[in-house]
Amino acid sequence: MSERPQPIETAQKFINTYFSNCHAAVLAGSVVRGEETLTSDLDIVVFDQMLDHAYRESTLFEGWPIEVFVHNLSSYKDFFESDCDQARPSLPRMVAEGFVLKDKGILVKIKEEAQNLLQKGPAKWTTDTIDLKRYFITDALDDLSGANNRGEEIFIASHLAELLSEFYLRTNGQWVGNSKWIVRSLKQFDKEFANRFVDIFDEFYRSGSKENINHNAIQKNMIIQFYMIRKISFIQMIFCFYKSGPQSLKERYLISPAELVE
Numbered sequence: 001m002s003e004r005p006q007p008i009e010t011a012q013k014f015i016n017t018y019f020s021n022c023h024a025a026v027l028a029g030s031v032v033r034g035e036e037t038l039t040s041d042l043d044i045v046v047f048d049q050m051l052d053h054a055y056r057e058s059t060l061f062e063g064w065p066i067e068v069f070v071h072n073l074s075s076y077k078d079f080f081e082s083d084c085d086q087a088r089p090s091l092p093r094m095v096a097e098g099f100v101l102k103d104k105g106i107l108v109k110i111k112e113e114a115q116n117l118l119q120k121g122p123a124k125w126t127t128d129t130i131d132l133k134r135y136f137i138t139d140a141l142d143d144l145s146g147a148n149n150r151g152e153e154i155f156i157a158s159h160l161a162e163l164l165s166e167f168y169l170r171t172n173g174q175w176v177g178n179s180k181w182i183v184r185s186l187k188q189f190d191k192e193f194a195n196r197f198v199d200i201f202d203e204f205y206r207s208g209s210k211e212n213i214n215h216n217a218i219q220k221n222m223i224i225q226f227y228m229i230r231k232i233s234f235i236q237m238i239f240c241f242y243k244s245g246p247q248s249l250k251e252r253y254l255i256s257p258a259e260l261v262e
Contacts (some may be wrong), residue, residue, distance in 0.1 A: 004063040007031040008099060011042050014061050014068075022048040023073070024107045026098025033097065041065035045094050047106060049073040069094070073106065081118060087122035087169075087176045109167050122172045130171065137163050150208060161201050168193075 011027040019025060029043035030036045042064050054075035059066050069091065071079070076091065082087045096114040102105060142161040147153045165186055169176045177185040186194035
């Protein structure tokens with residue numbers, strides 16, 4: 001397979017070919033952050049005030065897969081708001097970090113909007129939301145503890161990892177992500193915690209043994225105390241549960257799993 005042309009040159013050529021009349025365009029994603037791989041695409045955001053509505057499309061150009069996000073000068077605001085409501089600021093992040101391919105004098109304001117939203121962070125979870133999320137986590141822990149089917153364990157653990165990462169980030173006022181952005185979001189906030197979090201789940205997937213997930217893998221002084229029950233960190237109890245089950249929680253901390261969701 002021949003080597004692909006340079007991403008910035010390709011993106012500029014793409015804009016000149018298909019969006020020559022647009023008012024602004026930025027190249028975002030892994031190629032801008034210096035994290036591109038052999039399968040990376042080009043994420044391009046286009047602004048054109050002549051458009052009636054926003055749209056997104058995928059295409060191939062000069063050997064590169066391209067994802068283009070096309071907006072008029074008002075539609076992007078709705079997407080900014082929607083992304084932030086979900087605590088997954090995809091478009092604001094792309095615009096804020098994007099390399100400018102073209103600008104007719106509108107990008108400074110739009111980039112400033114994006115930066116302000118990112119710096120503000122997501123809305124704080126209410127007590128009711130925290131309690132509900134704790135219930136979901138406890139329910140997943142029960143499922144994992146009781147599962148005796150390897151296939152079920154794999155997907156329960158995957159679901160649990162998402163729940164835990166979301167809980168940790170949101171209760172610390174941080175943005176979350178999907179797929180690869182789960183790890184990236186954790187690392188942006190707390191790299192050491194993220195590495196240990198990955199190691200624990202990696203051990204589970206490799207060993208096939210729930211007992212090998214040790215609550216001591218994450219020390220109390222290596223996490224921000226994002227939730228406390230009887231002065232014991234929530235994460236410590238979770239990994240105690242992983243290792244020895246609900247009886248261990250009762251014996252070690254004098255607390256029953258049911259209390260986690262009261």
